[in-house]
Amino acid sequence: MIENDLVKRGREWVQAHEVDAAEQWLAARTLEMHCPYIYPPTSRYEQLTQAELYSPAVDWDDHLPALYVHIPYCIYRCSFCNFALDVLREASAPVDRYLDTLELEIKQILERTARSRVRLSSIHIGGGTPSALSPVQLEKLLTILNKYFELEPGREFCIEVNPDTIRTKDRKKLNIMKDAGVTRVSLGVQSMDDDVLQSLARLHSTEMVEQAIDATREIGIESINIDMMYALPHLTHERWTRSLERAVALQPDAVTMYELRISPNSPLNAIESTRSGNRNLQRAMGMLFLRDSGYFRSSPNQYITAWKHAQKHYIDVRERLVDIIGLGVSAIACIGSCAFQAPGSLSEYMAQMTGEGLTYHGVRMTTPERCSRGAILGLKSPHGVSLSTYQNRLGVPISMAFPTSIEALTAEGYIEQNGEHLRTSDLGSFFMDQMAVLFFQPQDVLAVRTREVEHLGVYWHQH
Numbered sequence: 001m002i003e004n005d006l007v008k009r010g011r012e013w014v015q016a017h018e019v020d021a022a023e024q025w026l027a028a029r030t031l032e033m034h035c036p037y038i039y040p041p042t043s044r045y046e047q048l049t050q051a052e053l054y055s056p057a058v059d060w061d062d063h064l065p066a067l068y069v070h071i072p073y074c075i076y077r078c079s080f081c082n083f084a085l086d087v088l089r090e091a092s093a094p095v096d097r098y099l100d101t102l103e104l105e106i107k108q109i110l111e112r113t114a115r116s117r118v119r120l121s122s123i124h125i126g127g128g129t130p131s132a133l134s135p136v137q138l139e140k141l142l143t144i145l146n147k148y149f150e151l152e153p154g155r156e157f158c159i160e161v162n163p164d165t166i167r168t169k170d171r172k173k174l175n176i177m178k179d180a181g182v183t184r185v186s187l188g189v190q191s192m193d194d195d196v197l198q199s200l201a202r203l204h205s206t207e208m209v210e211q212a213i214d215a216t217r218e219i220g221i222e223s224i225n226i227d228m229m230y231a232l233p234h235l236t237h238e239r240w241t242r243s244l245e246r247a248v249a250l251q252p253d254a255v256t257m258y259e260l261r262i263s264p265n266s267p268l269n270a271i272e273s274t275r276s277g278n279r280n281l282q283r284a285m286g287m288l289f290l291r292d293s294g295y296f297r298s299s300p301n302q303y304i305t306a307w308k309h310a311q312k313h314y315i316d317v318r319e320r321l322v323d324i325i326g327l328g329v330s331a332i333a334c335i336g337s338c339a340f341q342a343p344g345s346l347s348e349y350m351a352q353m354t355g356e357g358l359t360y361h362g363v364r365m366t367t368p369e370r371c372s373r374g375a376i377l378g379l380k381s382p383h384g385v386s387l388s389t390y391q392n393r394l395g396v397p398i399s400m401a402f403p404t405s406i407e408a409l410t411a412e413g414y415i416e417q418n419g420e421h422l423r424t425s426d427l428g429s430f431f432m433d434q435m436a437v438l439f440f441q442p443q444d445v446l447a448v449r450t451r452e453v454e455h456l457g458v459y460w461h462q463h
Contacts, residue, residue, distance in 0.1 A: 006244075007237045010285035017427050019280050023434075025412060030437035038332055039373040039436070040339060043447040045361040053335050053360065054112035060323065064121040066316040067149060069102070070328035071127040071141070072346050075165070075203070095137050098346075099144065101353045102327055106148045108357065109325065120149050121322055122156045122313040129188075131161035135172040142180035151181060156312035158184035163212035164204040174219040184223040184311075185216050186256075191229060192246035199233045206246060213250045223309045225254040225302075230286060231279040232260050240282050241289070248293045253309040255295060256302045257286050283430060298382040300429035310382040318381035321374055321393045337365045339373065368441055370394055371401040375439040379415065380432060384423025398422065405438040 003011075014020070058065075073095060110116065123145065133141065151157055159182050166173050177185070191197050192206050209226075216224055228247055230240060247255065259279055287297070295303035298310045316322050317334075326333030329349040331342045340362020343349045352358050365373065371394050378385030378398075390398045399406060406422070409415045414428035414435060424432055437445070 004238060004241055006241045006285050006289055007281070009288055010237075010281050013284045013288060014278075014281055019284070019427070019430065022412070022414070022427060023280070023431065026431055026434045029408075030434050038339065039376045039444075040363045040365065040369055040441075041444055041448055042341070042361075044363050044444065045341070046363070048338065048340050048360045048362050048364075050108060050112065050358050050360070053333075053338055053340065053362075054109050056112075056114040058113055058323065058335060060113070060115075060118060063320075063322050064119050064152060065323040065325050066122045066313055067118075067120050067124070067145075067325045068313075068327070068331055068333070069123070069125045069130075069141075069145065070326070070331040070342075071125060071130040071133065072098070072329050073127065073132050074129040075132050075162075095133060096140075098328075098350070099137065099140050101350060102141070103144045103148075104353055105327055105358070106144070110148060118149050118325070120151050120155070121316045121320075123149070123151060123158065124156075124313045125159040127160060129162045129165060130159050131165040131173055135176060138173055139176045139180075142176065142182075146180060156184055157182045158186060158311070158313055160186045160188065161212070162188050162204060163208045166215060167208050167211035168215075171215060171219060174215055174221070178219050178221060182221060184225065185221050186225040186227065187212060187216075187252075189226040189228060189247065191232065191235070192243040193235070193239050196232055196235055196239060196243070210250060213252065223253045225256055225309075225311070226250070226252045227256050227258060228286070229258045229260050230282040235282070237282065237285065240285060244286060244289045248290070248295075253306075254298075254302060254304045254311070255290055257283065258301060259283070280430060287426065297426065297429065300380055300424050300432040302382070314381050315383065318377035319383055319386050320389055321377075333360075334373075337370060339363050339365060367395065368401075371396060371398070372439050372441055372444070374398070375402060376436045379422070379424055379428075379435070384418065384421040387420050387422060402439055409435060409438065 110118070125141075130141070131138070157180075159177060187209070189209050190200060190202060192209065194205055197204065197206075213224060213226075226247060228243070235243075287303075290303040291297075295305055298304045298307070299314065302311060304310055317324050323335050324333050325335070326340075326342060329342060329346050330344040333340055333342075340360040342358060342360055343352060349358070363369070374390050374394050375385060375398055378390065385398055387398065394401070406415070409428065410417075413425055414431065415422060416425050416428075417423075424435075428435060440448075
């Protein structure tokens with residue numbers, strides 16, 4: 001088969017940057033494992049109570065926190081999904097009870113922190129599929145949030161949606177989002193190839209994606225992001241090229257590329273052999289194509305048309321290192337020196353909230369561990385690690401906290417200094433998860449090597 005031009009250019013980029021050798025260099029220095037999107041590793045989590053985490057002493061006046069809300073409902077479960085969610089049925093009572101429970105959780109947090117409302121730097125509603133809620137339920141959710149939280153003017157209010165939930169002509173859900181202050185919609189597109197979508201058990205079509213983007217743009221939402229996945233079953237290089245072309249033709253403001261990771265319990269294991277091609281090549285193809293189309297890399301896996309479309313929630317949490325309040329089942333949070341997560345089971349979360357209150361699992365971080373978290377999350381942020389913020393918030397320059405790792409990664413071309421930020425290079429963006437291990441504390445490495453823990457569909461383990 002004759003390769004198209006994008007495949008050829010992708011191969012040339014991979015060869016010119018010695019990507020295979022870079023991967024081997026990292027493999028010799030890190031754990032052979034998948035790194036999740038948070039730190040510290042879940043294998044070190046211990047039990048924490050709400051009373052230990054929230055108090056009037058939290059620093060939410062000078063450093064406004066961010067908010068994450070988890071909506072654990074979808075209209076179906078994708079074949080690759082391992083998140084905490086429930087498939088919606090006809091009856092709405094379970095969803096209504098969940099929204100009432102979210103409000104109860106908010107009230108408890110406000111009571112413990114001696115506040116009637118909380119000013120926020122950003123809001124992100126994820127799941128699950130928040131847009132799978134009915135218009136009445138969606139309005140109830142957003143009304144609850146606006147009742148107890150106040151978003152600073154000009155800040156980001158993002159909600160995740162599936163194309164098949166907002167493409168209807170009545171525009172009710174999108175109007176509700178717009179009226180509630182939503183500024184960013186993140187569409188779970190995954191692929192612009194109907195055959196590939198079908199292999200992932202996605203029920204939407206490429207036509208639905210087009211309709212959803214048109215509807216969102218017509219309503220006047222400020223930023224539209226689409227998620228695209230590579231290293232998928234049946235995704236040949238030619239299909240990936242066509243999928244990128246169709247996606248960019250819709251002119252989204254941001255494109256986020258993810259590699260498909262198949263967990264041990266996923267039904268996709270049965271079709272692992274159908275995954276086509278080299279993942280590094282497909283990532284290089286995506287990077288080159290998006291650059292040619294007027295996008296530039298803002299973080300390891302996101303490309304934007306202008307800085308105003310960078311994901312501000314991640315700037316807050318990863319670069320500015322503000323606290324993150326987590327609401328709902330499996331929600332991730334970080335308050336002060338404690339990083340933690342709510343119960344991952346919907347039934348357990350509901351039972352605890354209607355009983356004696358939530359029991360979280362997390363880590364009370366030492367200063368070195370907070371330095372690790374700041375480095376790992378910062379390198380994943382749109383701008384990278386802010387050298388001044390890092391030192392001001394953690395009390396030590398990152399160059400002193402991790403001199404050996406920074407020197408080695410800089411010398412190998414994985415990270416680079418851009419003004420007052422330390423960020424991944426194009427090559428480093430390929431291997432951010434592996435590089436993260438170089439900023440671990442010794443106890444993190446020991447915990448990962450001796451215990452396998454699943455979190456957010458990603459497994460910490462040695463192969």
